[in-house]
Amino acid sequence: MSNYAVGDIQGCFEEFKEGLKLINFDKSKDFLWIAGDLINRGPDSLKVLNYIISIKDSVHIVLGNHDLHYLNCFYNNIEPNDHDTFESLIHAKKAEEMANYLLSQHFVFSKKIQTKKKVKNVGMVHAGIPRDMSLKKAETISKLNSLKLKNDPKKSLKAIFKNNDKIFNQNSFCGSINFFTRVRVVNKKGLPDFSYKGGIKNITSGLTPWFSKKNKVMNSLDYLVFGHWAALEGKTNIPNIKALDTGCCWGKELTFLRLEDKKEFIIKSKQK
Secondary structure, three states: OOOOOOOOOOOOOOHHHHHHHHOOOOOOOOOEEOOOOOOOOOOOHHHHHHHHHHHHHHHHEOOHHHHHHHHHHHHHHOOOOOOOOHHHHHHHOHHHHHHEEEEEEOEEEEEEOOOOOOOEEEEEEEEEOOOOOHEEEEEEHHHHHEEEEEEEHHHHHHOOOOOOOOOOOOOOOHHHHHHHOOOOEEOOOEEHHHHHHOOOEEEEEOEEEOOOOOOOOHHHHOOOEEEHHHHHHOOOOOEEEOOOOHHHHHHOOEEEEEOOOOOOEEEEOOOO
């Protein structure tokens, strides 16, 4: 049995299937960890989500900002923008079932896995976790957020997308979800600046990557994987924190990572 983590698939079904073949994924014994943004930007969001649901007993998922954007459009009857590619999901025969499936997913997830040397606790989030938030607190907030989202998706999604970034509370429903799914950089107080999308070298003075400080969550984790930040090109320069979004939908790569030994499997993008 092996555990494989994959970065932002974003509707790139052909690369996703090629990756599963490359790692020889066996749904009867292996587990696939998906670090959010399953859909949007790529050409085949419907195929991606349909396939993932077909192997759902072998999948661990955290939601990303693109997944939430799709849910907001679906539940609140919002027209997708010109760059969105998930209209096939909105009009699919099983649209309600697929939306409900996403509503049931985590924002922060962790699990103990057996390696050759020892048992390791591995965590996953789409974007990041506040530096002073413990794993226990992050997972508790994640579960409460998921419950609230599922109980009233219309109202909850409207609240999330108000994006009142000037008043930020990492412990609130909207504040924590935005941090978990959108953060890249933080200021000296650990507060996020959601506007930055570049790489590490060009970060504005006074801001740092969310993972550059000693994060409390790592007191309980041996390893943490995340997606979202394609400009990192898979590199954080921190041995036990791994960036998985390698820009497949932008014509670069889709990265699978075997968590037991950190071996990477790279699929070249077919997108232009």
